[in-house]
Amino acid sequence: MTTRDGPPAGDLDPDEFRELGYRTVDLIAEYYERIEDRPVYVQADPGRVAAAFDEPLPESGEDPDAILDAVEERVIPYATHNPSPRFFGFVMGSGTPLAPLADAIAATVNMNVGGWHPAPSGTEVERRCIRWLAEAIGYPPDTGGLLTSGGTMANVTAILSALRDRTDHETAGPGLQGNDRPRYTLYVADHECHTSVVRAADMLNLGRDAVRRVPSHEDFTMDVAALERLLEDDRARGDEPFCVVGQAGSINVSAIDPLDDVADVCAERDLWFHVDGACGAVGAMVPEFESRYEGMERADSVTLDPHKWLFVPYECGGVLVRDRDVLARTFAMDASYLRGSIAETPEEFDYYEFGPQMSRGFRALKLWTSLKHYGLDGYRDLLRNGVACAERLDALVRSHDDFVAVQEPNLFIYSFRYVPADLQEVLADPPAVPLTRVHRYLDELNQEIADEVVQSGRAFLTTTAIRSRRALRMSICSHRTTASDIETVFDALAETGARVDEEWRERASLPV
Ligand SMILES: Cc1ncc(COP(=O)(O)O)c(C=O)c1O
Missing domain, CATH: 3.90.1150.170 (Aspartate Aminotransferase, domain 1)
Known part of the structure; x- marks a missing residue:
């Protein structure tokens, strides 16, 4: 029971907060109501947009209502209306309606889903989302995996796991500094290779050239015979192939590679099979599309982004990694300050040990509410x-x-x-x-x-x-x-x- 007279410094009076909240909800409801009528793109010249925000850092605080006025008058008018039914740029989800509410609640509770103790329910909601995503696309439901900022970080996570798991070198210690190492190479169909795969090679210091382009067929899917030839040639040259990336819904034409054939090639050669399904993997949940994805269930990892074809608003990427121990071997870090809380059981696991981020937001809540809402x-x-x-x-x-x-x-x-x-x-x-x-x-x-x-x-x-x-x-x-x-x-x-x-x-x- 609080004995405080008024809200803590920095907080709002509850009634004032409610009024601002109602105003915000009205804004959101009206935004959705009018979304079809809004011009999708405002022709704003960059100078005008910059001028709208050209003001000094406030020395003293402003009235919250006036701040919301500024959002309405300056932020919304200069937004591109990605939630519009006629927004067809890039690969951007249209925003599910429960997500803004879920995001507000996630921000209120402010769990850090990096660790179990700071986020027991947050951890479990994310774990459940990963399980549901896997189940939805026919992947083993007890898979490892986590939500990420987007497909790029999902691909980085998977490809680093691949590197750790399938190369002989201990890349975690000496890293890639040893002079005697071969060139580790990964493979993706040439026409539709997404830049995030190249970004991953870059960020992992493999060098962008490590991404080897496999010729594709007329329909933009990977030519698996060409993949086999390229693998042989590269091996003969002294390279060490470790991973093949199959596409499940490519960036320009939604191509789906012959995933089962790619899985065979990887199995024969002990290569990590990653599916970049950032855009399209979730299509496998539709029974009549399922056969196009045959073989995806054999992948070692799958990138799939709820902020794309599950329409969840930014940011909400995701990666499934079949063997969670690989994620643990790849990302676990030890530090005394991280071991300072109550001893954990295996169920109370910490997401920071399974992925690249330490502090992690509760992005799972908007996905969880959307999955429950639509089913x-x-x-x-x-x-x-x-x-x-x-x-x-x-x-x-x-x-x-x-x-x-x-x-x-x-x-x-x-x-x-x-x-x-x-x-x-x-x-x-x-x-x-x-x-x-x-x-x-x-x-x-x-x-x-x-x-x-x-x-x-x-x-x-x-x-x-x-x-x-x-x-x-x-x-x-x-x-x-x-x-x-x-x-x-x-x-x-x-x-x-x-x-x-x-x-x-x-x-x-x-x-x-
Ligand atoms: C096939 C594919 N993979 C990965 C990504 C990267 O996703 P993000 O932009 O969420 O980082 C994209 C983005 O469009 C994509 O189309």
């Missing part, structure tokens, strides 16, 4: 919707004379090109004009189409390179997107393409 069935429907939207987009692309499909609609990320029908003919039938000029024109045209549609606020999308050519890329990673959003955006792209092509064609000295 597997609810999530399956949301994932099916994303794939159906990609299929609708593919159908629109294939039925329009001025668009060209470059992939099958594998999961939810879909790339395609605007190529006016007459230029398709020019490309098919070696032309009077140099082909390089046509290619350059089309690259610039596709970029301009994306830029103009984004600047109009109607949708946010990006471009990417598909076999070295600029393509439009849409990541349909929002549970709010419907077929009608896809049709609206497609119409905007077609209309912009036709207009810009007409304006540019003569200037580009191409046939009109």
Whole structure:
């Protein structure tokens, strides 16, 4: 029972806090209510955004209501509205509705899920989430694993585990400083290799060249025969391959590698098999997609990010590592100040001994509440919707004379090109004009189409390179997107393409 007269210094009066809380909840509710009407992207020039925050560090405190005014007046208006149903950039989850509430509660209780004692329920909620994620995708449920800041740290965690587990060298002590060590190499399909794999090699001091690119097939999946040849060649040269990364939903085209075949190659050679399913691994929870992922259950580790296709807001990445002892051998550290609390039973384990972070936030709460809210069935429907939207987009692309499909609609990320029908003919039938000029024109045209549609606020999308050519890329990673959003955006792209092509064609000295 407190005898204090008023709140502790630094806290708010409970009634004042409630008022601010109600105001914040109203803001969130209104934000979701109006999300479909907001322009997805504000055309704010960087100078104006910087000017909005150009103020001195306050010498004395400000009124909390005025601070919330500033959030409403300056932060929200200059935000890109990633939760919009027409946000198709990068691979960004649309934000599940219970998550803002869960985050507020996590911040209130402020558990540090680095250790069991500072976070008994936090540890158990995260452990349960890892178990549920594994179960959902058909991976052994008693797996090790943890939530991370994102897919990059998940890949780093898995690849460091691979290095520790599958190389002879004691990399934890001397590290990679010994002169007599071979070059440790890892393998990933060339077209769709995500930069986070290269980042992992970089951060682990393997050198970026340690990431060996395996040729891929027409459909962007790994050519496993080429993988075997590359492994043989590298071994013959004195390299020490230790890990193969299979993709389960790649960054540009949602490709899923032949995971079972990759698993065979790894098993034969005692290589660590990591699946980068940051984007797409969760698709395995949908029964009719399950067969595409065959072999993923054999992986030593799987990256899968709830802040992508499970729509949980940032940050919430994740990695499953089949053998939790490997994680323990990789990450355990001993320090007297960490051993100072009540003796622990094996159930009371500390997450800081299983991953790279010491202090860790309670990001599991927003995932746990989202998994409970939708359940597997609810999530399956949301994932099916994303794939159906990609299929609708593919159908629109294939039925329009001025668009060209470059992939099958594998999961939810879909790339395609605007190529006016007459230029398709020019490309098919070696032309009077140099082909390089046509290619350059089309690259610039596709970029301009994306830029103009984004600047109009109607949708946010990006471009990417598909076999070295600029393509439009849409990541349909929002549970709010419907077929009608896809049709609206497609119409905007077609209309912009036709207009810009007409304006540019003569200037580009191409046939009109
Ligand atoms: C296949 C793949 N792996 C890893 C990552 C890295 O994830 P994050 O951005 O959460 O670090 C991404 C990001 O888009 C990705 O697409």
